[in-house]
Amino acid sequence: MGEAETVYLNTNEHYRQAVETQTREDRFIEKVKREFPAHKVAKSFPILEDIRGVKEPEEIDLLQKACDITAQGFNRVLQFVRPGVWEYEIEAEYLHEFIRNKSKGFAYTPIIASGNNANVLHYIENNKECKAGDLILMDVGAEYANYSSDMTRTIPVSGRFSPRQKAVYDAVNRVKDKATALLTPGVLWKEYHKEVGLIMTDELIGLGLLDKADVQNQSPEHPAYKKYFMHGTSHHLGLNTHDYGVLKTPMKEGMVFTVEPGIYIPDEGFGIRLEDDVVIQQDAAPLNLMGHIPIISEEIEDLMNA
Numbered sequence: 520m521g522e523a524e525t526v527y528l529n530t531n532e533h534y535r536q537a538v539e540t541q542t543r544e545d546r547f548i549e550k551v552k553r554e555f556p557a558h559k560v561a562k563s564f565p566i567l568e569d570i571r572g573v574k575e576p577e578e579i580d581l582l583q584k585a586c587d588i589t590a591q592g593f594n595r596v597l598q599f600v601r602p603g604v605w606e607y608e609i610e611a612e613y614l615h616e617f618i619r620n621k622s623k624g625f626a627y628t629p630i631i632a633s634g635n636n637a638n639v640l641h642y643i644e645n646n647k648e649c650k651a652g653d654l655i656l657m658d659v660g661a662e663y664a665n666y667s668s669d670m671t672r673t674i675p676v677s678g679r680f681s682p683r684q685k686a687v688y689d690a691v692n693r694v695k696d697k698a699t700a701l702l703t704p705g706v707l708w709k710e711y712h713k714e715v716g717l718i719m720t721d722e723l724i725g726l727g728l729l730d731k732a733d734v735q736n737q738s739p740e741h742p743a744y745k746k747y748f749m750h751g752t753s754h755h756l757g758l759n760t761h762d763y764g765v766l767k768t769p770m771k772e773g774m775v776f777t778v779e780p781g782i783y784i785p786d787e788g789f790g791i792r793l794e795d796d797v798v799i800q801q802d803a804a805p806l807n808l809m810g811h812i813p814i815i816s817e818e819i820e821d822l823m824n825a
């Protein structure tokens with residue numbers, strides 16, 4: 520300390536942080552300030568956030584492995600689901616497949632939401648029976664080597680989508696593909712979300728959920744599409760499922776984001792979200808770490824009926 524001018528202190532500035540108690544780190548900060556009152560202090564956070572938001576190739580490999588394990592869980596579940604299974608039984612199938620592939624388990628509390636449960640955004644009870652004709656929204660991801668994967672798939676309990684379910688499903692998938700293509704170096708987070716909002720608005724009009732008047736009368740703060748798609752499209756992914764990473768400066772090569780649009784229709788008894796994890800690349804389309812996980816509606820049906 521005798522040779523140092525400035526002490527960089529770790530403060531928890533994660534945009535989702537919700538720690539209410541004094542942490543060990545907080546006590547350390549107080550101790551440093553008390554014992555070295557003449558030193559300059561600075562925040563380590565902006566430096567760490569910047570470094571952590573951009574993944575090294577070794578980190579991408581570990582994220583890919585986590586996604587591969589999640590894929591294995593999903594393939595298992597496609598064979599398992601049928602009318603009469605319970606949501607927690609599906610959860611158990613994932614966990615079995617994760618652990619036998621050297622994951623420590625779920626990267627975050629899984630959501631297995633059948634029918635209208637999908638319209639409860641953070642439904643984690645996972646305690647209902649899956650009924651014929653319903654959809655099941657599954658937001659699950661395996662951890663691997665402390666890295667998170669974060670996947671959402673929505674599948675029909677009976678193995679076939681109804682025409683209406685399929686129309687909404689395909690619309691969500693198109694929004695996901697178009698949103699993914701926008702993730703390139705130089706893009707601003709806020710502009711990206713605005714653009715995805717426009718894409719979603721078009722799809723909602725196509726589905727008859729919004730009409731032109733809804734869109735003409737919308738306020739910029741509360742666009743009409745938010746009635747059916749009320750959460751963000753993407754977040755950083757890494758050591759945390761909602762990882763640290765800058766959101767206000769242009770996107771950079773090596774950043775890893777989820778892409779997770781959804782359409783939630785309580786009146787029709789279902790909600791659909793689809794989510795993949797992608798890496799921003801220089802001079803190339805984003806790399807989808809979940810590109811090998813089935814997502815096309817017909818493919819899902821074929822696999823469930825194989």
Ligand SMILES: [Mn+2]
Nearest residue numbers: 669777779794
């Ligand atoms: Mn996510």
